[in-house]
Amino acid sequence: MDNQQHIISRRLTPVRVVAICMLVLAALSLNELERLAIWFGDRCTDWLPGAEAWCGKPEELVFSSNAKVFSSKLLDMEKSVLAFTHNLPVLAASKPEAVKLAALQATPRPQTAAAPKPASQPSANAQPTQQGTLQANDVLIVGDSMVLEGFGIALQRRLKQVAGLSVTREGKYSTGLTRPDYFDWPGYLTELLDKHQPDLLIVNMGANDPQDIVEEGKRYHVGDPGWNAIYSARINRFLAIAAEHGTTTFWVGLPIMGQDKYGDKIRVINQLVASACAGQKMAKYFDTWNVLAADGGAYSSFLKNAQGQKVRVRAKDEIHLTEAGGEIMTSYFLSAIKPYVNWSAL
Amino acid sequence: MIFTTVEFAVFFLIVLIFNWFFRGMPGFYKLFLLEANAVFYLSFDARFLPLIFLIGLLNWGFGYLITLTESVFRKKLLLFADITLSLAPLAFFKYSEFFAASILPLVWDGDLVSRLPEMDLIFPIGISFFTFQGMSYAIDVYRDKGRLVRNPVDILLFVSFFPTVLSGPIMRAHVFVPQLENPVYNTRSFQLGFALILSGLFKKIVIASYLSEHIVRQVFQVPADYSSLSVLAAVYAYSIQIFCDFSGYSDLAIGVALLLGYRIPFNFDRPYIATDLQEFWRRWHISLSTWLRDYLYIPLGGNQHGKAFKYLNILITMTLGGLWHGAHMRFLLWGMLHGLGLALTHAVKDIHRHFAHRRPQTGQEAKPSLLLKIVLWLLTFHFVSFAWVFFEAEDTDRAMEIFRAVFTQEQTGKGFELLVIPAIAVGLLLNFFGPWLQKTYLEFQRRLPLPLQVVVIALICIIILRMGPEGVLPFIYFQF
Numbered sequence: 001m002d003n004q005q006h007i008i009s010r011r012l013t014p015v016r017v018v019a020i021c022m023l024v025l026a027a028l029s030l031n032e033l034e035r036l037a038i039w040f041g042d043r044c045t046d047w048l049p050g051a052e053a054w055c056g057k058p059e060e061l062v063f064s065s066n067a068k069v070f071s072s073k074l075l076d077m078e079k080s081v082l083a084f085t086h087n088l089p090v091l092a093a094s095k096p097e098a099v100k101l102a103a104l105q106a107t108p109r110p111q112t113a114a115a116p117k118p119a120s121q122p123s124a125n126a127q128p129t130q131q132g133t134l135q136a137n138d139v140l141i142v143g144d145s146m147v148l149e150g151f152g153i154a155l156q157r158r159l160k161q162v163a164g165l166s167v168t169r170e171g172k173y174s175t176g177l178t179r180p181d182y183f184d185w186p187g188y189l190t191e192l193l194d195k196h197q198p199d200l201l202i203v204n205m206g207a208n209d210p211q212d213i214v215e216e217g218k219r220y221h222v223g224d225p226g227w228n229a230i231y232s233a234r235i236n237r238f239l240a241i242a243a244e245h246g247t248t249t250f251w252v253g254l255p256i257m258g259q260d261k262y263g264d265k266i267r268v269i270n271q272l273v274a275s276a277c278a279g280q281k282m283a284k285y286f287d288t289w290n291v292l293a294a295d296g297g298a299y300s301s302f303l304k305n306a307q308g309q310k311v312r313v314r315a316k317d318e319i320h321l322t323e324a325g326g327e328i329m330t331s332y333f334l335s336a337i338k339p340y341v342n343w344s345a346l
Numbered sequence: 347m348i349f350t351t352v353e354f355a356v357f358f359l360i361v362l363i364f365n366w367f368f369r370g371m372p373g374f375y376k377l378f379l380l381e382a383n384a385v386f387y388l389s390f391d392a393r394f395l396p397l398i399f400l401i402g403l404l405n406w407g408f409g410y411l412i413t414l415t416e417s418v419f420r421k422k423l424l425l426f427a428d429i430t431l432s433l434a435p436l437a438f439f440k441y442s443e444f445f446a447a448s449i450l451p452l453v454w455d456g457d458l459v460s461r462l463p464e465m466d467l468i469f470p471i472g473i474s475f476f477t478f479q480g481m482s483y484a485i486d487v488y489r490d491k492g493r494l495v496r497n498p499v500d501i502l503l504f505v506s507f508f509p510t511v512l513s514g515p516i517m518r519a520h521v522f523v524p525q526l527e528n529p530v531y532n533t534r535s536f537q538l539g540f541a542l543i544l545s546g547l548f549k550k551i552v553i554a555s556y557l558s559e560h561i562v563r564q565v566f567q568v569p570a571d572y573s574s575l576s577v578l579a580a581v582y583a584y585s586i587q588i589f590c591d592f593s594g595y596s597d598l599a600i601g602v603a604l605l606l607g608y609r610i611p612f613n614f615d616r617p618y619i620a621t622d623l624q625e626f627w628r629r630w631h632i633s634l635s636t637w638l639r640d641y642l643y644i645p646l647g648g649n650q651h652g653k654a655f656k657y658l659n660i661l662i663t664m665t666l667g668g669l670w671h672g673a674h675m676r677f678l679l680w681g682m683l684h685g686l687g688l689a690l691t692h693a694v695k696d697i698h699r700h701f702a703h704r705r706p707q708t709g710q711e712a713k714p715s716l717l718l719k720i721v722l723w724l725l726t727f728h729f730v731s732f733a734w735v736f737f738e739a740e741d742t743d744r745a746m747e748i749f750r751a752v753f754t755q756e757q758t759g760k761g762f763e764l765l766v767i768p769a770i771a772v773g774l775l776l777n778f779f780g781p782w783l784q785k786t787y788l789e790f791q792r793r794l795p796l797p798l799q800v801v802v803i804a805l806i807c808i809i810i811l812r813m814g815p816e817g818v819l820p821f822i823y824f825q826f
Contacts, residue, residue, distance in 0.1 A: 012536040014366035017605055020540070020800050021359050027804035028355070028811070092575035093761025153567045153740075160570055167571070169564070258466060301466050302447075302459055309451060310459045312443075316466050323740055 258318025
């Protein structure tokens with residue numbers, strides 16, 4: 001009888017399944033409370049415009065402090081595991097025999113993409129970042145999905161053709177500067193700069209940034225003075241980190257977008273980045289808004305390539321670039337940076 | 347609402363509660379489930395929900411009409427109309443641009459691309475899956491009147507069932523529809539459901555994401571940057587990544603369905619233990635390969651018209667199967683390669699059988715030696731892995747870049763992180779010992795008292811989510 005009771009106590013019924021799921025979800029929510037609070041805040045301002053007063057304050061939520069302690073312990077564990085993995089050796093790397101950089105001749109590469117169109121405002125403050133041209137041998141390309149797909153790939157493949165140049169590309173999908181709770185870009189950038197010690201940092205990101213910023217319990221919308229101030233400060237910090245490492249930053253602006261509402265926000269971001277770069281000695285902004293626009297300056301998903309064939313240059317989301325689009329952006333960008341770098345292959 | 351998001355967890359919990367609450371009220375229950383499916387699909391794209399229901403109603407309607415007539419000619423005509431109308435949206439949304447931008451320029455100078463309607467932002471997610479599912483019902487009814495489902499709501503539920511609507515497994519109506527009345531309802535299936543969800547999360551978030559982030563993506567994008575050995579490692583890593591990504595997705599879908607009381611057929615059965623391609627396709631994406639066999643290969647004539655036609659039919663089936671994955675030359679080429687490989691496998695087996703008949707009978711069929719098995723396994727695994735290169739690489743030129751790096755062994759460049767090797771090994775072990783691991787875990791879970799089961803499941807979930815990268819990468823098969 002006892003045994004039967006025992007079995008019944010372990011039997012799963014639909015009600016128990018629901019209970020298990022609820023408890024598991026509750027445990028997960030406690031663990032991720034901070035992120036969830038912001039997620040919930042984002043959603044409820046979408047649903048109820050007047051809800052900002054009560055749903056954007058993660059620090060006021062009950063249990064938050066307990067969850068934070070638990071989360072931080074897990075994060076500490078995670079960091080120590082990550083620190084261990086970072087110290088692991090890299091396998092199968094092999095380098096060509098040492099060569100003298102000066103002796104190398106860059107191999108020119110035929111233009112595969114269409115001739116780049118001039119951007120609307122190419123380099124408003126077109127001054128070389130330093131005296132003469134930049135002696136860049138180590139290049140680091142960073143950003144969000146724009147760098148992990150399309151443009152980043154094309155740029156890395158083209159720079160790979162420049163002899164003696166070491167190019168690394170690192171990035172994180174779905175990240176940006178508006179959500180430090182979700183991804184810590186300054187920390188990641190510092191880590192990357194320490195690791196790779198680049199002379200030149202090429203940045204292309206911001207596509208995920210048209211969203212509210214929640215800071216100290218207040219919520220700011222894109223384009224609000226408060227939002228602009230916080231975002232500018234974050235870009236400045238980003239550029240300052242690079243400058244502190246002695247690295248010059250070339251920030252590639254975002255191109256025209258298919259959806260006007262989204263595109264308007266991207267324009268705001270581009271402007272903020274451009275003015276932040278203008279205020280930093282070791283940074284330079286390259287406007288690319290019109291590079292992928294059709295002849296009339298409007299958005300287009302297809303453009304003609306060098307062979308005169310119409311090719312898809314933008315992904316179906318009308319945001320991301322295909323590799324063909326990335327090549328056109330790359331051709332433009334490389335011609336725009338020519339005065340500032342010492343790469344003879346460009 | 348991708349399965350690995352908070353949104354989905356909340357949505358699923360609500361559906362789960364109401365699912366078991368309304369299960370006792372048959373009529374109302376179906377409307378509730380239909381509503382849940384609609385909400386799930388609406389979270390991706392509201393515009394195409396009517397399309398799913400249209401495909402469902404179309405196939406239900408033609409299925410019904412087919413049973414009304416005795417004339418074979420009329421039946422065929424109705425089926426033809428059904429298939430044409432079902433495939434039309436798929437052809438339009440998925441293949442028109444490919445045809446205009448990639449195929450037509452090969453034979454015509456004009457510019458059709460500019461004349462096509464603007465196709466951006468309008469792709470009905472899951473269309474390849476729900477179209478195939480809907481069509482299979484009408485064809486089943488054409489073949490066997492007994493498969494008729496009288497209630498159209500059942501077929502609507504069948505094509506729009508939220509755990510499978512995005513990326514399968516591709517179900518059959520005669521397996522799914524009866525379950526609407528009789529839910530699978532026991533401790534074992536619920537425990538299996540939880541185990542599969544954990545397994546899916548681990549495969550996707552830990553293994554597939556790790557390999558994608560730390561080796562596959564970068565190497566496949568810029569192979570010239572890496573040493574030959576790194577490129578080879580990336581080729582193996584992609585084989586494991588796509589297995590963990592897609593079988594992980596299937597595990598999640600099946601697990602979620604089990605908690606709702608539905609049993610969905612398994613989609614993967616340790617595919618990388620196969621010692622020939624025929625076996626591989628019996629183990630990989632089973633719901634698609636059986637679909638292609640039943641609704642394409644057999645209607646083409648299968649093996650009924652001699653050996654040469656059999657090989658040709660295999661080639662056609664696999665090439666079209668490749669193209670089903672996406673409107674791109676690379677999928678076509680991948681399918682063709684598998685078609686050729688499969689036809690060759692059949693030819694070798696046919697020849698072997700032919701000579702085996704001539705030999706004097708020893709009473710027992712000779713079993714292949716262990717060494718031969720290992721050689722065959724290595725051959726199959728490498729064929730599949732190298733074929734994946736065409737599947738994943740941006741274009742043929744990129745695939746060739748990868749092969750040059752691997753086969754010349756002279757390329758110098760970057761290495762890869764040490765953890766890639768254990769990640770590949772764990773993926774392979776999951777392939778080899780998945781069922782054993784599942785059984786062992788279930789035994790362990792079964793012995794625990796209920797509160798402890800909750801703690802174990804929650805802890806494993808948290809650990810898996812913590813081990814994953816920031817932000818979950820999209821599932822590979824979503825683009826299909």
